[in-house]
Amino acid sequence: MFWKVSFKQDFGTAIRNIGSFIVFGSFAVGAFYFSNFVTAYLLENVKIGLFLFHRFIGMLLFVFFITINLGNMVVSFSTLYRSPEMSFLLSSPVSFLNIFIIKFLDNFFYSSGTLFMVGFSVLLGYGSYFDLPWHFYLVMMFGVLVPFMFLAACVAVIVLLVLMKLAAKINFRLLAAGIVLVYISQIYFYFKVSSPVHLVQEVMKYYPNVDLYFGMLDPLAIKLLPNFWVSEIMYFYVTNNFLSVVQYTSLLILSTAGLFVVALAVANGVFYSTWITSLSIKSLTVRSLELKNTFFSFGKRSWFSPQTEVLLKKELWQFLREPSQWIHFSVMMALLIVFLMSVSSLSIKLESPELKAVVYLVVFVFNIFLINSIALRFGFPMVSLEGNAYWSIRSAPISASTMYWIKFSSVMIFLVVLSIVIAWLSNIPYLYAQKVINQFPLPSSFVEPHPSIKILAYYSIIVTPIITATLVSINVGLGSVYSNFIEKNPIRIASSQGATMTFLLSVVYLVIILGVYYLPTTMMFVSASKNSVVNWSILSIVFLIITVPSFFIIGISHLLGIRSLRRDY
């Protein structure tokens, strides 16, 4: 009864569906080739070996797990506690537990649909490289990927229920801050314990026998995590150790089932009471930040034009007074800080310039990916968040484009500044002298990065804001094209079909950028390694290849976005 089904049989919808199919299909094919290429590249060119390759997969899966976990927690908070629909459902003759189950499953499948598709395409690319049998895909999809993601969602909802239970006694803002700290600590300790740099150095001692299993190097705490089990399943599948595959798959499925039961038991006990609690913390806004009689209050004069001023202030207050916005934003910023702290002090002793280039590119792409996630989460829903009150703008003497530019600028300025900070921090190891600890009795010394590497770092700091502006344009522009004024939940807007399409298009853009950026990155590391001359024309051509299409995409996105705002409302 809760499933929403709509059949619109008009030409526009058909075209849009065909468009979606083409984009989704192209993305799936792209993800397949990309994972196939990366697998081949790391194993054949960089020669990191099967063990390290799967340990890296495990680390990526940890980040993936935390992302799904946090995403589900915020979505569940919005749909279980903040949605107006919940008041209606709880007044209906349906048990609280059933309502919880349906909303929980709805959240999970709603926010995970694209991830399943991407996951499966990546698995296909990986599997085809190793020429794995058909049952690999079946087991990995239904026995591993789905339980793994469901496990993350179960953990999320259990944490949320406990948090809401505690909210009856402890200030919710304190709890939210506490949970952010816990997650930051988790990530910090995970990478501290798993110590990827140490692992690489240890495994490389056995070169060229790096395909062997070095399980003795894995710390015990890491072996208890589901992302480790998944990477083990993949490693043992490739090495034909099916007994271990069955053991780890069973462990994953049983753990997921167990945690689902725990989630249901906790929900059965506390869901309704926590929902009641959530009503009393409805005023969960930054009341202490009301900023009355300051520049930010509506009654105060500012140097902006009246229209710009009220639109900016409205955006600000809507953001600060909506918990699902500022909590999610705080979590993302906290994770970003952890990531930046890690990469700004990154020091990997690698000999191969190709491997150094790969590490550099991974960090570069991760930076951009973070920016894109923030742009999707906060930029895409900007127009939709006008909601049913959009009449107030449409009937007022303000052009649609003015409103659009104000919305776009508010996200763009923030993200471009952020992107420059990120690019600079992540390039610190490539810009400034790094401390090298020498063998006793020699004192530690400082080594300046090679000039080519410094040039690359500055180059990235210049290119990153251009890419950021493009990504923000895609997200705000297509957010306007796919605007949904009915949905009030920004998280659901940011995970709608339109948002998924936008995300896929952004990823396609990122993959192209990555492909283009590979050239100067490798060239500069090789130049640093061999002390060869830098080919400036390559740098200039790559710059043009990145900027010209980017400006074209920016233009198209805004054109579509503004045009959409002029539709009948």
Next chain:
Amino acid sequence: MIELKILTKKFGSFVAVDDVSLSIPSGEFFGFLGPNGAGKTTTIKMMTGLFKPTSGQITINGFDVVKQPLEAKSTFGYIPDHPYLYDKLTGREFIYYMGGLYKMEKNDLKENVERVIDLLELASWVDKKTEDYSQGMRQRVTFAAAFVHKPKTVIIDEPMVGLDPRSARIVKDSLKQQAKDGASIFMSTHILEMAEELCDRIGIINKSKIIFLDTRENLHLHKIKYDGNLESVFLELTKEDKEL
């Protein structure tokens, strides 16, 4: 001054408004009546720029709504049938927000915000967030926001939805005050008594076309034909099998 010239709106093959022509002079209180789905809201949405007309022309206070939308919009205030507001703003903030959209200068705005808060009697709850408002409270804030920039024309779609008797009285009085101050008012309503009480002229739309257009005085002559009741006139004119 409002002028609609052979205005038409089609959604695919469905004609929602069909060749509607109206002229409402400055200072007139015009009542726009019609059964559900007759085309009232569509007409209003075209007048306020929310819908683009398929054909025809709309002029408000001398400005073409399609060709000079910003100039036209700056002269009117609009109150929609559903008073949706930004949940996270307070009523006062919303009124300030609307004033800002109409480019009001700060001092003038502050003075007028207080004026409309008094006019609509909002003071006791206007600083609460609108997510906590009842339908009637939202409706009154919408009125206040529409009046804040002292519009020459007020366009209202179903003003009485969800209002308690006290709120209804406040709204009626505020509308009378606007009319007294010289604003022309275009009001669609289902409440026939209200149209009869407030309006100088009444138009009835049915099945996308204007089927009645006359002054309140002449309406009385029509009423005599029936049982002296406006409702009977309305029901007769909008009968399902009525030949247009």
